[in-house]
Amino acid sequence: MKKTVKRLLVILLSLLTVTGSSGVSVYAEETITLKDELESCEDAETVSEMKSYKETESISETESTEELEKNNREVKNYSETTTANGKEATCQVDVQSVVEAENIEFEESEIVLNDEHSRTFMKVNFTPENVTDTNIEYISSNPDAVIVEGSDIIAVGVGTAVITGKTANGKTATCNVTVEESYPYGTRDGVQYELSGNTAKVVGCVGNLAEYIELVIPESVVFNGKEYVVTSIGDNAFTGYQSLFFMTSIHIPASVVSIGEYIFEMFIGSDDYFCRDLTTMIMDGDAPEVSTDFFVPHTQMSIRPVDKEITISVPYGAKGYDKFPWTNYKVVYREPEQKLSPTENLKAVSAGKQKVKLTWSAVEGAEGYLIYGQKNGQYGYVGMTTKGTVYTDVTALDTDYNFYWVFPYVRDGNGKMLPGGCKKYVYAKGVCPAVTNLKAASGAGQVKLTWKASAGAEGYLIYGKTATGKYEYKGMTTKGTTYVHKSASKTEYNFYWVFPYHKDAKGKMIVGGTPKYVYGKAR
Known part of the structure; x- marks a missing residue:
């Protein structure tokens, strides 16, 4: 920063009283006409000559019409004969250094x-x-x-x-x-809106709203033929309206994404009030952003709704209501307005010892599925899954049919399961499934059978017949998935069926299903 330098220039005009300009400020490197400054003084007469002094040393003599350039010289005193009668006056000049902006x-x-x-x-x-x-x-x-x-x-x-x-x-x-655009205002049904662009903000109420026991804020309002989406509620929007004393609920649409502070604060006289009958806020969407709280703190109101006495009713699955200030109140999640579609394409197949496998098509929106069944004439819960559209019952009856129903479900905000429907039941026994890839190969004096293992099978029973013979037991194996029929006919085809089996706790053989027969001749 440049230091300000002051210089003093004194001009003496004896016996002349000056009431006009008695001083002037200039900056270094700036030029002024001293005569003009003197002539602006009241009562000053024509300047005839001008003399300059620095201390006691003369600098130079100048004419009165010549400009005096100010520089960094230390000019202390300056005397001047200004009139014919020798009257003098003084003028102080401050010369300052220039300070430029950085x-x-x-x-x-x-x-x-x-x-x-x-x-x-x-x-x-x-x-x-x-x-x-x-x-x-x-x-x-x-x-x-x-x-x-x-x-x-x-x-x-x-x-x-x-x-x-x-x-x-x-x-x-x-x-x-x-x-x-400037923000015009509009009023619909006693509610005042601030309009901007294509949106509207609730900013207050107009007139007597005593009729509004249930106040509903619309998703949009129309003014002069233009639709405005209601996206916010301003600070103190319902403050000071005695006519809202009897309002019991307010319905806020999903379009509202922000709510100002203390929207329910009322002042009448010296007492503090709130919407004293308000018990419910009905929300249609995710939690809007809230500046602080809906009501002023306890310390600022003599009467305030006790936390949790106000119920916030919100849609099933809505987000954000697990945060402040919503957690100050009782949040209740409503059941979904649209029920889940019923389960379709439900199928049941035997899947092994006391096992039945169920499959079905996914239901849109389902969070999981509940499986119910009927066994030995008793209907009840079997199990559930949240990991897809497959479920295996491992406690299925193997001596009788098991009947099944599968119900999709969702949970509400309180964790309660809300099930959908099931179009039809299915049934199956808990036995070993039929073998697959069964084949018959002709050999010298025999027919060799092969197949893929059946889940849970402890052995396999082989039945068969010739084209003209009777259907009968041919043999069994517990040592793999191969069987050789050594007495197979060479003159006509031999037809074969393979049945997997398992044994129950008493050792009884429980036989599973079989695929389509195969056939072959011995050579």
């Missing part, structure tokens, strides 16, 4: 105005603070939206502009200005 910045870098010719003062901060020349030249990048008058920015139309401020020595600063 940096400037606007106090605000972002400003939002509306298009109703609003104006804002542009405050500029200089570095250093004692800058000599604080004049700023302002330039708007978009005069159709913003113009500058002096140090005021004035909105003239919707749009954006960059305001640039520039000092005499070329230092600049910028500010982004946005001009939005």
Whole structure:
């Protein structure tokens, strides 16, 4: 920072009283006409000559019409005969060093105005603070939206502009200005809205709302043929309306994504009140963002709803209600308005010893499935799954049929299961499934049978017949998936069936299913 240097110039005009200009300030390197300064003094007469002194040493003699250039010389005293009769006056001149701006910045870098010719003062901060020349030249990048008058920015139309401020020595600063449509207001059914663009904000109530026991905020409102989506509720929107004393519930649509602070705060006289009969807030979507709370704190109200006495009714599956301030109140999740579709394409197949495998098509929206069954004439819960559309009952009857129903379900916000339907039941026994890939190969004096193992099988029974013979037991194996019929007919085809089996706790053989027969001849 440059140090300010002061110099004193004294001009003596004897016996002349000066009541006008008695002093002047100039900056180093600046030029003034001293005679003009003197002639501005009241009662001053024509200046005839001018003499200069520095201390006691004469600098030079100058004519009264010549400009005196001020520089960094220490000029202390200056005397001058100004009139013919020798009258004198004094004039003090302060000569200061020039301090230039090193940096400037606007106090605000972002400003939002509306298009109703609003104006804002542009405050500029200089570095250093004692800058000599604080004049700023302002330039708007978009005069159709913003113009500058002096140090005021004035909105003239919707749009954006960059305001640039520039000092005499070329230092600049910028500010982004946005001009939005002005915010008109509209009222529908006693509720006042602030309109902006295509959205509306609830800002208050108008008139007598005593009839509103249940106040419903719509998803949208129409003014002058234009639809506005209701997206927010402003601070203190329902504050101070005695007519809302009897309101028991308020219904807020899913379109509302933000709620201001203390929307239910009332003041009447010196007492504090809230919507005293309010018990329920009905929400249609996820939790909106809330500034603080719906009601002022206990410390600021003599009467306030006790936490948890207000019920917040929210849709099934809605998000965000497990956070403050919603947790201050009783949040109840409603059952889904659309029920789940019933289970379709349900199938049951034997899957091994006391096992039945169930499969079905996925139900949209289901979080899981409940399996119910009937065994030995008793209907009851069998199991559930949340991991797909397959379930295996491992306690199925193997001596009789098991009947099954599968129900899709969702959970509400309180964790309660809400099941859908099931179009039909299916049934199967808990026995070994039929073998697969059964084949017959002709051999010398025999037919060889092979197959793939059946789940849970402890052995296999082989039955067969010839084209003209009778169906009968041919043999069995417990040692794999191969059987050789050594007495097979060479003259006609031999037909074969293979049955897997397992044994129950008493050793009884429980036989499973069989695929289509195969056939072959011995060579």
